[in-house]
Amino acid sequence: MCAAPNHRGRPFRPRLRPTAALVVAGACAIGLIAGPAQADGPHPDSKPRPDSQTHPDNNRHDRALREALQGLVGPPDGPPGAIAVLQRGKHVKVYRAGVADLESGRPPHPDDHMRVASIAKAYSGSVALQLVDRGKLRLDDTIGKRLPALPKAWHKVTLRQLLQHTSGLPDFTEEPGFQEAVAADPRRVVDSRRLLDFVADEPLRFKPGSRYRYSNSENIAVALMAEAVTGRPYEELLRRLVYRPLGLRNTSLPRGHLLPRPYVHGYAFEPGQPPEDVSTAFSASWFWASGGVVATPNDMNVFMRAHAGGALLSKATRKQQTKWVNGSSVNPGPGRNKAGLALFQYTTRCGVVYGHTGTIPGYSQFAAATPDGKRSVAVSVNTQLSQQETPELLAKLRKVQEDFVCELFRRR
Template identity: 60%
Template sequence: MPHRSAPAAAASLIALCLSLLSPGAATAAGHPEPPRDDSALQRRLEELVRTPGGPPGAIALLRDEKRTRVVRAGVADLETGREPRPHDHMRIASTAKAFSGAVALSLVQLGDLRLHDTIGKRLPRLPKAWHAVTLRQLLNHTSGLPDYSRSPEFIAILRADPHHRFDSRRLLDFIAGQPLLFRPGSRYQYSNSDNIAVALMAEAVTGTRYERLLEELVYRPLGLRRTSLPQGYRMPEPYLHGYAVSPTEPPEDVSELIGMSGVWASGGIVSTPADMTRFVRGYVGGRLYGPDLVREQRRWIPGGASEPAGPGRNDAGLALFRYTTRCGVVLGHTGNTAGYTQLIAATPDGRRSLTFSVTSQINQAQTPDLLRRMRAVQEDFVCALLKGKV
């Protein structure tokens, strides 16, 4: 396994703590010529992998009503050289927020929750200053909750022991002494705290652990068989190895660098490209709840970007983002964490989908040029999807 010296690894971890968990600003994607034939997507993905500092591996699944096309480049494991596969496990990062949205909206459909339910009503032990925040505001990132993952105490614990076992249900304690950043509903600001609160609300109204709710309300209905929410740092075999990449140093395998207890409902899920394809088709296509809730989910906040920004122009809904590209619109979510960057998207009816996964962390804070390049490649894939070139 390629690895760096201890000082380099420590520096990498510090950078990870300060930037992987903290959202950065969105950037505009470029607009290269769209792919003209089936081999163009393959070339574009290979170019991304060959870029200095680019990910060691990438895999994309394009699915329509008839078939799935798999496009891959690079390797799943630098040690063995094997290629990425649709059933390889991977960390899905903040696309896990779409899963907490699926749980919450399913409970709204069942009548256990309402979008106007407040933290004060459902989670009265949380600070009184937060009590007016609603479930809707948590789901569309207009809550004003400070981001616990930016807490100096949280970061210090993670620096000292990346495998530290946090109490996932007490993560908001790291910011309990802080007021809201702004009046709820008055502005958009992406925060990892929001989806922790969403999961806690779901547990409070059902008396059921969030992991069980995922199983009952999401995995089982959508046929997800290789998706889980672990607490530890181990990855299930087989998996896409995630790497910390530098243009000047050998890649470092960071697949198991961090335990998932410290991200939990905000980004801790492990899945596969095949399962994520099933998820995004069902989630966007409205299979988990009725049309009234689908309409509520799609009340867009202009300019609200996922983290990292997805292809084209980004607008935020309830645990869902709209990506308006030069070829049309898809809905989905993105995510990034140590060793992995994700995009899942589907047409509004869920009939066509794209799962796009790379094995390094790409975001605005650390790799802005690479992010612009990746978003342009993602847009090419979206165009192929929308033009029926799967």
């Protein structure tokens, strides 16, 4: 599905209108940049500076990570480009392979915009959890209390269950009516606050709180709850509670199909066909709080350091956020995952990180940080990978993600 794989591992792929055939311009670029991100984070040490470490062992590890990224962009049906931002304290490195744009052949850059896909759910979760800290919301608030106009069958679902994917809400992106509407006019700007209408006549999939099942409907309801208790548009709440405190100058939630420039172009592949540029093929309003956010790798890295590190929350709310339930085996992140509140725990061969993943036509994303928020990584590729359609490439991507996580824990 768009924004995240569903419980069956299928991607949502709207029948997008074909674009003109693209021709690869020049050879794939691969390189390593050492340089600063743009925005300050909440920690005193979060503003990165170039990592000047030149020890031979570091060079060897850098080379291995570059080669791992290059391995992703090598296959014919693989992503044209990949970029990773890795940060320890104030030291940041940017690794990249391939191209951000097949037409120009330029490499991806950490200040290029991208669709962050389901990582958008971490942003809406951050808004809701901060409102919990402010006494505007409670984790046990129900849909019936805050959103009584939604179907009565959903009224016992709590904010906690929405944030942890244990609500049982039917997923609007799986509905034929939604998929037909997107296919009919992908770029149409719709009323995002009516997205749940696509499943309003459906019951819950299971008793709330009884099991885990990812649903894109949940974070639509989260954003609507935030609006209901504040009287403010969700977009404004994002600016007040997330963008401004973290200095995120290149993060936005657009309504239409256009992306801020410069941007990493996202591509879709069909057997025997040239790659299709789907970067601006659909309106972000179709996915809103569940998958519509656009950010740069630099901004995404800064946000995840704060979100995964609990910098924006009280200790009490943070404790609730990190009560875990078993997640899904199809989650395209490294290692084994468990679900917290708008946050996942990834247990890898090298250590535990907190973060989020996302896939959407044109992009696959992973961003995570150590629980203290002092070490972080964001890995992005510019095509959608899925268990059903690209299992080998997805497995390779997971390995690369884990390699970068391991680099966070490596002694320097």
